[in-house]
Amino acid sequence: MAFYKPLTRVTMKVTIRDIARKAGVAPSTVSAVLNGKAKESRISEQLADRIRLIASDMDYQPNYTAVSLRTGKTRVLGLIVEDISNVFFATLAKIIEEEADRVGYKVLYCSTENNEAKARERIRIFNQRQVDGFLITPTAGMRPFISDLLKQQKPVVLMDRYFPELDAPHVLVDNYNGARLAMDHLLEKGYRNIGFVTISLDQVQMHQRRQAWERSLAEFGVPAAPHQVLELCYHSRPQDSIEQIKAFISSTQLDAVFFATNYIGVYGLQALKQLEISIPQQLAVVCFDDHDIFGLFSPGITIVEQPVQQIAHTAMQLLMRQFEGSPMMIKELQVLKSGRLIVRAST
Amino acid sequence: MAFYKPLTRVTMKVTIRDIARKAGVAPSTVSAVLNGKAKESRISEQLADRIRLIASDMDYQPNYTAVSLRTGKTRVLGLIVEDISNVFFATLAKIIEEEADRVGYKVLYCSTENNEAKARERIRIFNQRQVDGFLITPTAGMRPFISDLLKQQKPVVLMDRYFPELDAPHVLVDNYNGARLAMDHLLEKGYRNIGFVTISLDQVQMHQRRQAWERSLAEFGVPAAPHQVLELCYHSRPQDSIEQIKAFISSTQLDAVFFATNYIGVYGLQALKQLEISIPQQLAVVCFDDHDIFGLFSPGITIVEQPVQQIAHTAMQLLMRQFEGSPMMIKELQVLKSGRLIVRAST
DNA sequence: CTGAAAGCGCTTACAG
DNA sequence: CTGAAAGCGCTTACAG
Numbered sequence: 001m002a003f004y005k006p007l008t009r010v011t012m013k014v015t016i017r018d019i020a021r022k023a024g025v026a027p028s029t030v031s032a033v034l035n036g037k038a039k040e041s042r043i044s045e046q047l048a049d050r051i052r053l054i055a056s057d058m059d060y061q062p063n064y065t066a067v068s069l070r071t072g073k074t075r076v077l078g079l080i081v082e083d084i085s086n087v088f089f090a091t092l093a094k095i096i097e098e099e100a101d102r103v104g105y106k107v108l109y110c111s112t113e114n115n116e117a118k119a120r121e122r123i124r125i126f127n128q129r130q131v132d133g134f135l136i137t138p139t140a141g142m143r144p145f146i147s148d149l150l151k152q153q154k155p156v157v158l159m160d161r162y163f164p165e166l167d168a169p170h171v172l173v174d175n176y177n178g179a180r181l182a183m184d185h186l187l188e189k190g191y192r193n194i195g196f197v198t199i200s201l202d203q204v205q206m207h208q209r210r211q212a213w214e215r216s217l218a219e220f221g222v223p224a225a226p227h228q229v230l231e232l233c234y235h236s237r238p239q240d241s242i243e244q245i246k247a248f249i250s251s252t253q254l255d256a257v258f259f260a261t262n263y264i265g266v267y268g269l270q271a272l273k274q275l276e277i278s279i280p281q282q283l284a285v286v287c288f289d290d291h292d293i294f295g296l297f298s299p300g301i302t303i304v305e306q307p308v309q310q311i312a313h314t315a316m317q318l319l320m321r322q323f324e325g326s327p328m329m330i331k332e333l334q335v336l337k338s339g340r341l342i343v344r345a346s347t
Numbered sequence: 348m349a350f351y352k353p354l355t356r357v358t359m360k361v362t363i364r365d366i367a368r369k370a371g372v373a374p375s376t377v378s379a380v381l382n383g384k385a386k387e388s389r390i391s392e393q394l395a396d397r398i399r400l401i402a403s404d405m406d407y408q409p410n411y412t413a414v415s416l417r418t419g420k421t422r423v424l425g426l427i428v429e430d431i432s433n434v435f436f437a438t439l440a441k442i443i444e445e446e447a448d449r450v451g452y453k454v455l456y457c458s459t460e461n462n463e464a465k466a467r468e469r470i471r472i473f474n475q476r477q478v479d480g481f482l483i484t485p486t487a488g489m490r491p492f493i494s495d496l497l498k499q500q501k502p503v504v505l506m507d508r509y510f511p512e513l514d515a516p517h518v519l520v521d522n523y524n525g526a527r528l529a530m531d532h533l534l535e536k537g538y539r540n541i542g543f544v545t546i547s548l549d550q551v552q553m554h555q556r557r558q559a560w561e562r563s564l565a566e567f568g569v570p571a572a573p574h575q576v577l578e579l580c581y582h583s584r585p586q587d588s589i590e591q592i593k594a595f596i597s598s599t600q601l602d603a604v605f606f607a608t609n610y611i612g613v614y615g616l617q618a619l620k621q622l623e624i625s626i627p628q629q630l631a632v633v634c635f636d637d638h639d640i641f642g643l644f645s646p647g648i649t650i651v652e653q654p655v656q657q658i659a660h661t662a663m664q665l666l667m668r669q670f671e672g673s674p675m676m677i678k679e680l681q682v683l684k685s686g687r688l689i690v691r692a693s694t
Numbered sequence: 695c696t697g698a699a700a701g702c703g704c705t706t707a708c709a710g
Numbered sequence: 711c712t713g714a715a716a717g718c719g720c721t722t723a724c725a726g
Contacts, residue, residue: 065477376697390695417719710713
């Protein structure tokens with residue numbers, strides 16, 4: 001704490017003009033120096049030093065609003081997720097903020113609650129706020145808005161989900177093959193009666209996971225029965241979802257269950273705890289999640305990995321590349337333990 | 348992948364001047380109308396309607412950067428928490444965003460990781476970004492920075508913690524009495540050997556909780572022994588903390604344990620799960636948390652309530668009151684089940 | 695009732 | 711090498 005110098009006098013905001021006046025130069029000279037363009041503007045090293053000294057003496061802090069208006073860049077990103085209080089999204093938010101900070105960007109966030117009107121409104125407001133780009137975990141209803149952003153040439157990167165029909169850069173795990181891996185794992189271990197708990201949302205990745213579940217069973221000659229699937233309503237209260245899962249598990253002769261998303265998994269684990277069913281002795285459990293996220297860390301359960309750190313990192317990279325106007329390539333970045341990280345981007 | 352046909356012309360952003368030109372009036376007239384000051388500026392209803400129509404026809408979106416520069420208000424808040432990926436803070440973040448949105452504010456966030464330098468840096472950047480005010484869950488090292496903000500007359504509201512020496516508005520539960528309630532609860536139920544797991548952080552609320560634990564025991568004539576306390580290091584990796592808790596619980600003859608924060612509680616529950624200790628049959632457990640936050644929802648554990656919704660709501664109110672320049676009063680808002688919500692603010 | 699002008703704090707050509 | 715001027719898109723007195 002020794003380095004910290006407390007302010008004694010109440011500071012009037014010091015501007016570039018104040019510095020210029022004190023240094024006896026023009027504001028533009030100060031601007032050039034402070035932006036590291038002294039050399040470029042052929043300002044003498046001596047003068048530059050003097051200006052820098054005065055600026056730091058006066059504790060000059062640039063008004064970024066003015067910079068933004070002038071340059072047209074805010075260095076602010078808009079992060080739109082379904083529910084920032086969910087561990088998965090919260091972790092995403094954390095890493096994105098860190099990554100953004102590293103390159104001088106700030107992050108505005110919001111939760112859509114899977115509500116179309118809210119999502120549209122937030123995008124509109126973020127646009128008014130002149131965010132430089134969007135990081136979004138979109139829900140089905142947002143497709144037209146994403147499409148609009150693309151038309152407006154706004155930099156966008158989708159995370160965790162995507163729209164096959166839209167040519168938007170996106171970062172997500174290979175949901176189909178990840179789910180297949182998990183199913184193969186269960187089937188090889190001898191489980192046959194595998195339930196599937198999902199959410200009634202029209203999202204590609206959910207379809208893919210369910211398809212993987214069905215096909216895996218089919219290939220093992222144990223066709224999926226409708227009573228093996230529980231479809232929860234997105235807007236149910238947690239306790240209701242848990243009760244439904246409890247009823248589902250109690251009424252079905254399952255030896256394993258596949259929870260299709262991480263938060264269903266959280267409910268699922270609660271349900272099993274309340275039923276006092278031990279994992280995996282009495283019931284094998286599979287769920288999508290980041291293996292570092294703590295909430296789901298439960299010994300015995302199998303996780304289809306959604307490496308949130310990598311997703312966030314890659315998404316930021318794709319966004320930055322758009323800022324730079326660099327061309328992007330369709331590229332598969334990395335193959336992970338259980339899920340695969342897929343990156344697709346327009347050329 | 349090319350379902351999407353790229354636009355040929357790039358949409359130029361429409362400004363107030365474009366509308367003015369189209370309507371054949373001055374930009375200032377458009378501004379007045381669009382800001383609902385038509386009446387005030389005695390602009391005819393007819394003209395106002397025509398301008399509004401043109402604006403919506405052109406899909407006018409005000410450039411908020413320009414508004415901010417001119418008015419000196421960004422309508423952006425800076426939210427600074429310890430770790431946005433922690434459920435408690437994430438939930439706080441969610442509710443704050445909702446509350447802020449309701450009054451037309453946006454939220455920039457960051458995590459400090461209990462790192463002083465990082466905290467100072469973020470405050471500086473938020474200031475450059477001209478945030479209108481700060482919502483902070485401060486850590487000990489941030490006191491001087493908070494003090495500076497107060498000196499600069501920046502609106503600030505502290506949440507969940509506070510500094511007794513600083514006259515900053517803050518919203519938090521009554522940690523001492525909340526912890527006392529929990530201890531009384533345990534002691535009345537006959538538990539005597541009650542452990543305390545805390546974190547090595549110099550925070551008022553942690554001292555208060557610990558003090559409550561000690562005094563409660565003392566009053567029951569069972570003085571606290573040093574071996575009943577486990578002090579975890581903040582920067583330990585989760586798995587290490589869990590191991591320490593496991594060792595602590597295994598080596599001590601406890602019949603109950605008090606986890607001093609919600610995330611220690613999360614580790615604690617994991618530890619107990621791994622040790623296959625059932626709650627509360629084999630060990631009674633008390634922890635601070637919001638009772639709605641799901642992570643800790645574990646049957647049998649006792650929660651000292653930190654009503655995150657109310658904390659967030661009240662904090663926003665206090666901040667808004669500062670924006671309005673209204674005087675604030677020291678006021679106790681509400682008494683809750685187990686913790687009490689305390690609001691103190693400068694006059 | 696309405697418009698011209700100034701200015702928020704910067705950056706960026708451009709002139710000397 | 712350095713400064714004067716224009717302008718980003720708004721709002722706010724103020725003049726008519």
